[in-house]
Structures are given as structure tokens and as C-alpha cells.
Amino acid sequence: MKGKSSPKKFIFITGGVASSLGKGLAAASIAGLLERRGLKVNMLKMDPYINVDPGTMSPTQHGEVFVTDDGAETDLDLGHYERFTSLTLSRTSNFTTGQVYLQVIENEREGKYLGKTVQVVPHITEEIKRRIHIAAEDAEVLLGEIGGTVGDIESQPFVESIRQLAHDVGPENVLFIHLVLVPYLGAAGELKTKPAQHSVKELRSMGLFPQIIICRSDREIESSLVDKISLFCNVQKENVFQSIDVDTIYQVPLSLHAQGLDQRIANLLGIWAAAPKIDDLEKVVFNFKNPLRKVKIGIVGKYTELVESYKSLDEALNHAANSCQLELEPVYIDAEELEKGNDEVLSNVQGILVPGGFGQRGTEGKIAAIKYARENKLPFFGICLGMQLAMIEYARNIVGLETATSEEFGSGGDLVVHFMEGQSQEGSKGGSMRLGAYDCELLDGSYAKKVYGASIISERHRHRLEVNNIYASKISEAGMVISGINKELDLVEVVELSEHPHFIACQYHPEFKSRPYSAHPLFKAFIEKADQYGK
Known part of the structure; x- marks a missing residue:
């Protein structure tokens, strides 16, 4: 980045249309590419569920519980974060609605709000922002992922919090990336962009205007559809990227890099950085495609x-x-x-x-x-x-x-x-x-x-x-x-x-x-x- 005095940068990733689209993999891939450019990154998963952590949740419903060095029971996406980067994450890299409300209620019981009425705004959103800033302390770039799908009632405080944070630190230091599904309808024989349009419309109604859209699909999205998404979602065409089904998840960062996503992110955030060294990931993909x-x-x-x-x-x-x-x-x-x-x-x-x-x-x-x-x-x-x-x-x-x-x-x-x-x-x-x-x-x-x-x-x-x-x-x-x-x-x-x-x-x-x-x-x-x- 432009020297030690450069402001801290924030990248927030949201998802729309459906859950399990791969926001965690997209976030991990972007972090891996930025880290390979020489940037000091950190990652954060914000989970809207009210459980304090996933430790008591059934693995058949929520997936595995990923454990950090410092003993936190966290979301499985932190496993992706560590596997795609050199990071060793901690309990500050994952928090839930349950943890946020628990802290705010404890603060209220201790009289820290001086008798004020405790509300979602500003008390819950301030606690969310406080935790975001803690996760960003030792990084040049923080990548934060909001779990769930835009439009879910439980995710609203998180969306509002990152909207406020962009206002606090300056919009030039924050980048919003929205991951959407572009489904193929067999009966029509074509890909449909309407779900993506509605998802971005929902996000914009909450005060977030994504600068980058990543389209998840099981097949190549033709240029005319990219034009359509760009026009109706008010995002420049060069900021619309594709995340197509691949043979191994370790192809995802290579695919995004080939489309120029990491360079586009650097440009939008005003970051000067070297080209990423991706030899290790290329070897992994080569071995995967050429097994003995x-x-x-x-x-x-x-x-x-x-x-x-x-x-x-x-x-x-x-x-x-x-x-x-x-x-x-x-x-x-x-x-x-x-x-x-x-x-x-x-x-x-x-x-x-x-x-x-x-x-x-x-x-x-x-x-x-x-x-x-x-x-x-x-x-x-x-x-x-x-x-x-x-x-x-x-x-x-x-x-x-x-x-x-x-x-x-x-x-x-x-x-x-x-x-x-x-x-x-x-x-x-x-x-x-x-x-x-x-x-x-x-x-x-x-x-x-x-x-x-x-x-x-x-x-x-x-x-x-x-x-x-x-x-x-x-x-x-x-x-x-x-x-x-x-x-x-x-x-x-x-x-x-x-x-x-x-x-x-x-x-x-x-x-x-x-x-x-x-x-x-x-x-x-x-x-x-x-x-x-x-x-």
C-alpha cells in the first residue's frame, strides 16, 4: 500500500438469492490473492444466528465446528480462510448475533449506557462495529463476510453496521462485494438474471451499493447477460465477475485472478501492490487434474x-x-x-x-x-x-x-x-x-x-x-x-x-x-x- 500512513481498507462480502453459494470460498480466495500481492490481510466471519457459537449446534445442520489455536469454536468458513491464506485466526475472527446481544445486555446490566434506552441502533450496531475494528487492528485490509442471505431479518443489523462503518472511515476505504446466483432454468433453456437483480435491489434499499458483483453459476455467463446485470444493478461491466462451478475449490482463486478481480479490487481501493505469486495454487490444481x-x-x-x-x-x-x-x-x-x-x-x-x-x-x-x-x-x-x-x-x-x-x-x-x-x-x-x-x-x-x-x-x-x-x-x-x-x-x-x-x-x-x-x-x-x- 502507499506507505505506513495509508488508511486501513475494508472489504465486505454479502450474498443474495440463496445460501450456500460460496461466500466463504470467495472471501478466502480474494484474501489469498491479496496476501500473495504482499498485503497484510485479516478475515472476519459475522454470523447472524443467535447461538453464541456453533459449538452446541448439530454438525448435520450447521457443518463442522472449526477450532482456532486460542480455543474458539467457530464457523467452518474459518477453515477455508486459513487454508487459502497463511493466517492463523483467533476468536476475534468470528462472532455471532448471540455474542453481540450477550455483550450489549451485560453492558446494560452494568449501567454502561447510563440509563439510556438500549436499541438496535446505535447500541447493537456499535458493538458490531467495535468487533469489526478489533478484527482489523493488525491488518492493512480486512475482509468481512456476513453469513446468510441479504433480506434475512436477522442479518439486517450487520448490513446496517457496515453501512455506518463506510460512513465512519470514508467510502473510499470500503468496498462492497455482492455474491449472487444466476440460475439455469432447464424448461426455458437459459440463465436467468432476475434473481440477481432483485437481490441487488434489496441490498440497495438497505443503503448498500455494491461496487463489485460476483455471479455464481454452473455454466459460463454470456456477455449479453453480464451487460444486463451491469445495467440493471448499476455496476460497471468490468466490475461484474463470474464464479463458475469448478472441479476443485482451489481453482476458484485462480479463476478470479484470471478475470482480474484482485487487480480491480486494488484499483478501486487505491492500493499499490505487486502481482500475486500463485505458483503453489497452480501446482495444487495441476496435481488434482493429473493424478497418477x-x-x-x-x-x-x-x-x-x-x-x-x-x-x-x-x-x-x-x-x-x-x-x-x-x-x-x-x-x-x-x-x-x-x-x-x-x-x-x-x-x-x-x-x-x-x-x-x-x-x-x-x-x-x-x-x-x-x-x-x-x-x-x-x-x-x-x-x-x-x-x-x-x-x-x-x-x-x-x-x-x-x-x-x-x-x-x-x-x-x-x-x-x-x-x-x-x-x-x-x-x-x-x-x-x-x-x-x-x-x-x-x-x-x-x-x-x-x-x-x-x-x-x-x-x-x-x-x-x-x-x-x-x-x-x-x-x-x-x-x-x-x-x-x-x-x-x-x-x-x-x-x-x-x-x-x-x-x-x-x-x-x-x-x-x-x-x-x-x-x-x-x-x-x-x-x-x-x-x-x-x-
């Missing part, structure tokens, strides 16, 4: 009907496969089907992954899958609950503790897994687990240390149960190697089987730190061993 062969991975879980429940996990597997120039073929296996004895699917995969989760439903199916992987020397990778169940399976079938179980499933039997100190099933559910980054020390000579190439690692957690150290020594004596521990809390973090080609499990969630151009070592090692299986 497929690798078939079985993912055993409860939420098999929705990939969004395991979004970071799915991405981390793809990153690892891509780094080996392989095509990932995920096989989502319903754990409850395995409980019925329908385990034929396990013989058709090259590796088994048991991810994290909560509750007893499906756990016996997951244990059956772990037993199959252990006995058949099939590459296995367990995460969080997956590690706990691996310990339970080993305790039952090798150590001889037939009643081995987890305290999460009841208080009877040998509680190989129990609630951490200060944790229980009762009490507050939101933000009350062990959350965020913790150090782990890896055992000398272990497979885990070989994979990481380091003795001390830091990984993100989200759990309230742990391996019971009373049983850990018995399980270790029987042959399972405890290869990673948190010394500060004396917690088992990583276990492995040395006589197995690849049997490793961890208490933390490594998927949160994987990047497309830097695959996580645990996922990469798993994919490499799976690719070798049966050869």
Missing part, C-alpha cells in the same frame, strides 16, 4: 450423509492425496451398518479413518472397523474419539478387559476413557471442553516422531474425555505404544502399533492445521501407506 492413480479411503462415522460435518477432515485428506499426486476416493461408511455385520465394504478400501465425534450411537461399528484394520494390517488413522475407541478395542481384545468402555457411554465396566478433571456430561455445553492448541512431546524412536520429524508439536483439541492413565500402563505393557503425551496435563495424545504397517491415532484434531500446499504430516503418511497397501 486413485486411493480409496474408508471414513467411518455417524454423519455420513453430510460431508460438511467433516469438512476440514475431507480437505486434509484431499491435501495429502494431492501432495502425492493421487486422486482421493472417499468411501463414507455408516458405523451403524457395521454394527449389523455389514462389513464387506471394509475389504474394498485401502485405509480406514475413524474421525472424532460425540455420543454412543455407532461406536460399536467404529470399534469393529478398528479391529478389522488392526487384524488385517490395513492402514488405520484415528482422530479424537477414533483414538479413544482404538484404546478400547485393544483393551477388550488384546489386554482382556472385556468390559472396557468410555465414561461417556455409562459408568459401568472398565473405564479406559473417562472425563477429564473438571469435565462431565452435566453443566454448560458451550465452550466448556478442552479447546485450542496444546503441546505434545513425541517418544524417541516412535513412528509418530518419524512422521512429524520433530520432538515437540502443537495441535488443536476439542474434547472433554481422555484416556484413563490407570489403564494406560496395562495397555502399553500389552504392546500398544503411547508415543505422544502432554506432560503438563499428563494426557495421552498419540498411540501406535509398532508391528503394524500404519496404525496411529491421536487425541487432537490435526485436520485443522492442514493446508492445500502444505499437507499435514499425519494425513500424508496415512495416504502414502494406503497407496502402498496390497502392493
Whole structure:
């Protein structure tokens, strides 16, 4: 930018017509391109729902909960933000209507408003703006995304807040980008721009005048339709861009860059910056389009009907496969089907992954899958609950503790897994687990240390149960190697089987730190061993 005295720039992204258009991917792509131009960016997701955070929401409804280093339970879009940039985000990068109202109500109870009537304007909007400015503190450019769809009643305070903010900091320092759907109607045999026009009309009625429109479509939008959108939405034609369905999400920033979006943004905001370095993303896309062969991975879980429940996990597997120039073929296996004895699917995969989760439903199916992987020397990778169940399976079938179980499933039997100190099933559910980054020390000579190439690692957690150290020594004596521990809390973090080609499990969630151009070592090692299986 034009020297240190340059004013801070703000880019706000809204969406219209329908939800799930890909605002998060568009925001992440733009941030990645601007960062690659040498700008210091930060990102913010503003969620209009009244939940304080997504930590208590069903993953089948909302998708996964993404955890930051500082222990915030956040929207899954923050995962996209980190994967498309070099950012390590924090709790200041995501806030909800619930958090805003909670803070304003607490302020009112403490008398901070000096007896005034507390209203949406100015009190709620001022709190929203305060949080936006906090997110922008250490950045030259802040990209803020408003969740939901323009016209939703719950998003109105956010739209009003960014309208006010543009007035506060000067309209020359703020850019509004609106993402719209341009659907194809099969009966008419053509793309329709009317939904986009109505969406922009709705936005303009609220005082926001978008300078850039990004059109989502499943096919190329012809020039005459771009002209129409430009005319009826009062946006220059060179400021109308297309976001067409692509084979991999990592093509999105390359597609937008090819259309000149990042340069147009720089021009509109008066930013001087170098051309972006996109070699790393180009290599990812090349490997995706030119795989040497497929690798078939079985993912055993409860939420098999929705990939969004395991979004970071799915991405981390793809990153690892891509780094080996392989095509990932995920096989989502319903754990409850395995409980019925329908385990034929396990013989058709090259590796088994048991991810994290909560509750007893499906756990016996997951244990059956772990037993199959252990006995058949099939590459296995367990995460969080997956590690706990691996310990339970080993305790039952090798150590001889037939009643081995987890305290999460009841208080009877040998509680190989129990609630951490200060944790229980009762009490507050939101933000009350062990959350965020913790150090782990890896055992000398272990497979885990070989994979990481380091003795001390830091990984993100989200759990309230742990391996019971009373049983850990018995399980270790029987042959399972405890290869990673948190010394500060004396917690088992990583276990492995040395006589197995690849049997490793961890208490933390490594998927949160994987990047497309830097695959996580645990996922990469798993994919490499799976690719070798049966050869």
C-alpha cells in the first residue's frame, strides 16, 4: 500500500438469492490473492444466528465446528480462510448475533449506557462495529463476510453496521462485494438474471451499493447477460465477475485472478501492490487434474450423509492425496451398518479413518472397523474419539478387559476413557471442553516422531474425555505404544502399533492445521501407506 500512513481498507462480502453459494470460498480466495500481492490481510466471519457459537449446534445442520489455536469454536468458513491464506485466526475472527446481544445486555446490566434506552441502533450496531475494528487492528485490509442471505431479518443489523462503518472511515476505504446466483432454468433453456437483480435491489434499499458483483453459476455467463446485470444493478461491466462451478475449490482463486478481480479490487481501493505469486495454487490444481492413480479411503462415522460435518477432515485428506499426486476416493461408511455385520465394504478400501465425534450411537461399528484394520494390517488413522475407541478395542481384545468402555457411554465396566478433571456430561455445553492448541512431546524412536520429524508439536483439541492413565500402563505393557503425551496435563495424545504397517491415532484434531500446499504430516503418511497397501 502507499506507505505506513495509508488508511486501513475494508472489504465486505454479502450474498443474495440463496445460501450456500460460496461466500466463504470467495472471501478466502480474494484474501489469498491479496496476501500473495504482499498485503497484510485479516478475515472476519459475522454470523447472524443467535447461538453464541456453533459449538452446541448439530454438525448435520450447521457443518463442522472449526477450532482456532486460542480455543474458539467457530464457523467452518474459518477453515477455508486459513487454508487459502497463511493466517492463523483467533476468536476475534468470528462472532455471532448471540455474542453481540450477550455483550450489549451485560453492558446494560452494568449501567454502561447510563440509563439510556438500549436499541438496535446505535447500541447493537456499535458493538458490531467495535468487533469489526478489533478484527482489523493488525491488518492493512480486512475482509468481512456476513453469513446468510441479504433480506434475512436477522442479518439486517450487520448490513446496517457496515453501512455506518463506510460512513465512519470514508467510502473510499470500503468496498462492497455482492455474491449472487444466476440460475439455469432447464424448461426455458437459459440463465436467468432476475434473481440477481432483485437481490441487488434489496441490498440497495438497505443503503448498500455494491461496487463489485460476483455471479455464481454452473455454466459460463454470456456477455449479453453480464451487460444486463451491469445495467440493471448499476455496476460497471468490468466490475461484474463470474464464479463458475469448478472441479476443485482451489481453482476458484485462480479463476478470479484470471478475470482480474484482485487487480480491480486494488484499483478501486487505491492500493499499490505487486502481482500475486500463485505458483503453489497452480501446482495444487495441476496435481488434482493429473493424478497418477486413485486411493480409496474408508471414513467411518455417524454423519455420513453430510460431508460438511467433516469438512476440514475431507480437505486434509484431499491435501495429502494431492501432495502425492493421487486422486482421493472417499468411501463414507455408516458405523451403524457395521454394527449389523455389514462389513464387506471394509475389504474394498485401502485405509480406514475413524474421525472424532460425540455420543454412543455407532461406536460399536467404529470399534469393529478398528479391529478389522488392526487384524488385517490395513492402514488405520484415528482422530479424537477414533483414538479413544482404538484404546478400547485393544483393551477388550488384546489386554482382556472385556468390559472396557468410555465414561461417556455409562459408568459401568472398565473405564479406559473417562472425563477429564473438571469435565462431565452435566453443566454448560458451550465452550466448556478442552479447546485450542496444546503441546505434545513425541517418544524417541516412535513412528509418530518419524512422521512429524520433530520432538515437540502443537495441535488443536476439542474434547472433554481422555484416556484413563490407570489403564494406560496395562495397555502399553500389552504392546500398544503411547508415543505422544502432554506432560503438563499428563494426557495421552498419540498411540501406535509398532508391528503394524500404519496404525496411529491421536487425541487432537490435526485436520485443522492442514493446508492445500502444505499437507499435514499425519494425513500424508496415512495416504502414502494406503497407496502402498496390497502392493
